[in-house]
Amino acid sequence: MERRMTFDGPELARNAANHAALSPVSILKRVERVHPELPAQIHGAIRRNWGEVAERCKRLASALAKRGIGKGDTVALIAPNIPEALECALAVPMLGAVLNANNTRLDAATISYILDHGEATVLLVDTELSAMAAEAVAQSGRDLLIVDIEDREGPGGDCIGMLTYDDLLAEGDPDFAYALPDDEWDALALNYTSGTTGRPKGVVYSHRGAWTNAVNNVVTWEIPHHPVYLWTLPLFHCNGWCFPWTITMLAGCHVFLRAPRADAIYDAFADNGVTHLCGAPIIMSMISGATKKRDFPQKIKMMTAAAPPPASVIKGMEAMGISITHVYGLTEVYGPAVVCAEKPGWAALPIDEQAELKARQGVAYELEEDVLVLDPGTGTPVPWDGKTQGEVVFRGNIVMKGYLKAPEETAKAFKDGWFWSGDIAVQHADGYIDIRDRSKDIIISGGENISSIEVERALYSHPAVSLVAVVAMPDEKWGEVPCAFVELSFDATEEELLAHAKANLAGYMRPKKVVFGELPKTTTGKVRKNELRKLVRPQG
Numbered sequence: 001m002e003r004r005m006t007f008d009g010p011e012l013a014r015n016a017a018n019h020a021a022l023s024p025v026s027i028l029k030r031v032e033r034v035h036p037e038l039p040a041q042i043h044g045a046i047r048r049n050w051g052e053v054a055e056r057c058k059r060l061a062s063a064l065a066k067r068g069i070g071k072g073d074t075v076a077l078i079a080p081n082i083p084e085a086l087e088c089a090l091a092v093p094m095l096g097a098v099l100n101a102n103n104t105r106l107d108a109a110t111i112s113y114i115l116d117h118g119e120a121t122v123l124l125v126d127t128e129l130s131a132m133a134a135e136a137v138a139q140s141g142r143d144l145l146i147v148d149i150e151d152r153e154g155p156g157g158d159c160i161g162m163l164t165y166d167d168l169l170a171e172g173d174p175d176f177a178y179a180l181p182d183d184e185w186d187a188l189a190l191n192y193t194s195g196t197t198g199r200p201k202g203v204v205y206s207h208r209g210a211w212t213n214a215v216n217n218v219v220t221w222e223i224p225h226h227p228v229y230l231w232t233l234p235l236f237h238c239n240g241w242c243f244p245w246t247i248t249m250l251a252g253c254h255v256f257l258r259a260p261r262a263d264a265i266y267d268a269f270a271d272n273g274v275t276h277l278c279g280a281p282i283i284m285s286m287i288s289g290a291t292k293k294r295d296f297p298q299k300i301k302m303m304t305a306a307a308p309p310p311a312s313v314i315k316g317m318e319a320m321g322i323s324i325t326h327v328y329g330l331t332e333v334y335g336p337a338v339v340c341a342e343k344p345g346w347a348a349l350p351i352d353e354q355a356e357l358k359a360r361q362g363v364a365y366e367l368e369e370d371v372l373v374l375d376p377g378t379g380t381p382v383p384w385d386g387k388t389q390g391e392v393v394f395r396g397n398i399v400m401k402g403y404l405k406a407p408e409e410t411a412k413a414f415k416d417g418w419f420w421s422g423d424i425a426v427q428h429a430d431g432y433i434d435i436r437d438r439s440k441d442i443i444i445s446g447g448e449n450i451s452s453i454e455v456e457r458a459l460y461s462h463p464a465v466s467l468v469a470v471v472a473m474p475d476e477k478w479g480e481v482p483c484a485f486v487e488l489s490f491d492a493t494e495e496e497l498l499a500h501a502k503a504n505l506a507g508y509m510r511p512k513k514v515v516f517g518e519l520p521k522t523t524t525g526k527v528r529k530n531e532l533r534k535l536v537r538p539q540g
Helices: 025-034 050-066 083-095 108-117 127-140 165-171 207-221 243-249 262-272 281-288 311-319 344-348 351-358 407-413 452-460 494-504 529-536
Strands: 039-043 046-049 074-078 098-102 120-126 145-149 187-192 202-206 228-231 253-256 276-279 300-304 322-330 335-339 370-374 390-395 419-427 433-438 442-445 448-451 465-475 479-488 513-516
Touching: 025 050, 025 083, 025 207, 025 243, 039 050, 039 083, 046 050, 050 083, 050 165, 074 083, 074 108, 074 127, 083 098, 083 120, 083 243, 083 253, 098 108, 108 120, 108 127, 120 127, 127 145, 145 165, 187 207, 202 207, 207 243, 207 335, 228 262, 243 253, 253 262, 262 281, 276 281, 281 300, 281 311, 311 322, 311 351, 322 351, 344 351, 370 419, 407 419, 442 465, 442 479, 448 452, 452 465, 452 479, 452 494, 465 529, 479 494, 479 529, 494 513
Parallel strands: 039 253, 074 098, 074 120, 098 187, 120 145, 228 253, 228 276, 276 300, 300 322, 479 513
Antiparallel strands: 039 046, 187 202, 322 335, 370 390, 390 419, 419 433, 442 448, 465 479
16 A cells, blocks of 8 residues: 655644744734724723733733742732733733732632632732732731732722832833743633632633633624723633633723723713623623613623523613623633524514523533533433433633642543533523533522532531521522521521621622521431522522
8 A cells, every 4th residue: 555645744843933822922912013002991081002001011021020920920919890900911921920810809718718729929909909908918828029009090098018000010121022831731820719619719721721712702702803892790700701812802992890880881881982891690780770871872792691691681681782692601611611602593583582592501612612411420412302401511722721739629520521510401402501500509699609608607607506508599689699598506686697697708698688497308417408499589
C-alpha cells in the first residue's frame, strides 16, 4: 500500500507566526489601536474613551508588576459595578495574575475564608465596603497590599489601605508592554460559588475559556459592533458572564450603575442609548413594574438567567420593546452556557405561547461542545419527552479548569467526561432543556445562590432551636427568599430568631419568615423538604 501524505512535518510546525494563545488579553490591544476615540465608560459624570481606558489599564498592570505581582498571584476585588472593576478584568490578566472578584453582599467571615483559601496578595476595595473588608482582612490574618477605590459617584467611606487606586495608577507606565500568557490554559480568574453545600468552592477559569465565552456572547446574542451595554448584572458574577471582554472586543460602551434602580435604568435607556443589558428576573420586574417610566426610541435586548422568568413578565417586557433572551448556566461554566435560542417560526406564534417557549432554559451555546440531560445512575441520555428527569451535564471549552485545592470535588464534578451540574431537568422533543428542580436545595434570590445548609447552621447556633429546615419561598421582588421551619427546645419568638440570623448572616441570606412546629420526616428521620415547599408555594 502506498504511503499516505503526512501533514505534520517540521515545515508545518507550530510557531510564533501561526499560533497565539486564545486570551482576553488580546482584546484591549486591538480596540486601543482601532477605536481609541470611541466612548468606553459612562459612570455618572465620568466619560472616558477607549484610548483613556487602555492607558489606565496599562498603568494598573504596570503598577502591580512594580510591586511584585505576577503570574499565579491572586488579586482580590470587592467593588460594585464601577469603571475600576472593568479595568481590573482587563488589566490583571495582562500580568498572568488571577483576578478574584468577590460578591459585595458577602459577610466578613466568608470574605476572610476566600482571601485565605485563594491566597490573595492584593485587595482592591471600594470605600463603601471598607468596614467589612477591614474585618475580613483582620480575620484572615493575611499580609495584603490593600488599595482603596474612591468612587466619586459613590457614598464615600473610610480608607483602610496603603494607597488609593488613583495613587496606584500614578505609579504605572502608560506604555507598559504586556504579553499573552505562556499557555492559554493558564488560570485567569478565581470565582467562588455561593457555598450551596457549605464552604464556597473556588472555581478556576482559564484564558482559553474566558476568550471562548466572550466570543460566544457575540455569536449567541448576535451583538453588533459598538453596543451600549448597561451593567445591571454584577461584574463579580462569573466575571460578569465574560461581558467585560465581549463589550470591549466590540468597541462598545460600558454604562455603570453601582446598584440597579428603576429610575437610573430608565435614565440610562433614554439618555445613554443603552442597547443591551443582562440581569436576574428581579431586574426585569424592576423595569416592568416601575411607577415612573421614560420613553426611549431604540430597541433593547436583555439577557436573563437564574430562576425562569414568569411568562407574564416576558410578555410585558416584549411589549415595551425589550427583547428577552433566557439563558442558563453556573459559575463552573463561565456563567451562561445554555440559551433559549429563538426559532424563526416563534415570531408568528401568539405572544402567550412565545413567552412560554422563551421561559425554557434551551440548548447549548454555539461554542459549547454539548449539553445534555443524563440519567445520573446510568450516565445515559434521558428520553427527549419533556417528562423524564435527569441531571444537566456540560462538556466543552467553557467548562472550568476545576475547583481550587479540591481534587476530590473536581473528580466528582467531572465524572465520565462530563461536568455534572447538580440541576435536575427534562429535555423536550426539540432538544430544549427545561429545569424542573435544583439539587442540594439551592435557593436563588435575586440571582444569588443561597445555601440552605448555611442558613440552617446559623439558626442552629441559637440555643432554642432543636431542628431547622430552610426552603425557598416565592417572593414577588426577589423571586425566592429563604423560609425557615423550626422545632424549638424552649420558647422563642420569630423576632428573636430573625435578629439572631441578622447577627450571623449576610442580608440576602437571612430567612424572611420563620414557621414553628413539628417538621415532617421520613422513616429514617430525614426532614421532608418537599413537603415544606408545598406549604410555602401556591398550589395549582
